[in-house]
Amino acid sequence: MKQKNLFIAAAALLIIAFLVGAFYYRKQQAEQVTQIASQNQVALARPDAPSFGNADAPVHIVEFFDPACGTCRDFYPMVKALMAEHPGKIRLSMRYAPFHPGSEAVVKALEASRRQGKFEPTLEALFASQNVWVQNHVAHVELIGPLLERLGMDMGKLQNDANAPEVATMIARDLGDAKTMNVTMTPEYFVNGKPLPSFGFDQLKTLVGDALVSANTK
Numbered sequence: 001m002k003q004k005n006l007f008i009a010a011a012a013l014l015i016i017a018f019l020v021g022a023f024y025y026r027k028q029q030a031e032q033v034t035q036i037a038s039q040n041q042v043a044l045a046r047p048d049a050p051s052f053g054n055a056d057a058p059v060h061i062v063e064f065f066d067p068a069c070g071t072c073r074d075f076y077p078m079v080k081a082l083m084a085e086h087p088g089k090i091r092l093s094m095r096y097a098p099f100h101p102g103s104e105a106v107v108k109a110l111e112a113s114r115r116q117g118k119f120e121p122t123l124e125a126l127f128a129s130q131n132v133w134v135q136n137h138v139a140h141v142e143l144i145g146p147l148l149e150r151l152g153m154d155m156g157k158l159q160n161d162a163n164a165p166e167v168a169t170m171i172a173r174d175l176g177d178a179k180t181m182n183v184t185m186t187p188e189y190f191v192n193g194k195p196l197p198s199f200g201f202d203q204l205k206t207l208v209g210d211a212l213v214s215a216n217t218k
């Protein structure tokens with residue numbers, strides 16, 4: 001009986017030690033990401049990135065995203081709703097991080113749509129039909145043509161713009177910035193330069209709320 005109690009006590013101590021170690025590891029990781037963000041603001045907020053909302057808003061959300069990412073699709077309307085709750089006070093900048101196989105070609109088309117003033121409807125159409133052109137986590141750019149035609153896009157211009165060297169350069173820069181910011185999955189959010197302490201919409205909402213308070217606004 002005594003030996004059994006000792007075994008239980010030892011197991012409990014091991015579990016406690018593991019939990020404490022995991023807590024401090026996560027804390028260290030969060031502090032490291034925060035430090036990286038504070039030291040690399042140029043790589044975080046590029047002025048030519050697609051953006052929504054008031055350019056002078058006191059709260060700036062930067063999102064690294066992939067249009068082929070299911071969680072990016074799910075979070076997008078929630079982030080837009082959060083912006084609507086605080087009109088004029090939140091700006092959202094979108095940074096390209098095409099991590100899924102085949103997604104870079106889709107991102108090129110998305111960026112090309114911006115040259116026709118159709119970035120937002122194109123992004124929303126891609127998210128809405130994601131199950132059509134993303135199969136087994138692979139993006140198939142050849143399947144998005146009919147979706148974009150419905151938006152009244154000049155398809156010849158879209159193809160030319162998607163193949164423009166400056167578009168490829170922009171995507172490569174965003175991927176480089178994602179690497180600098182230690183972004184390995186999408187979506188990844190930063191609020192006024194601060195990363196999420198852990199992933200989740202509630203965490204994003206809390207960070208935005210804190211930023212609004214710091215800016216003396218509601």
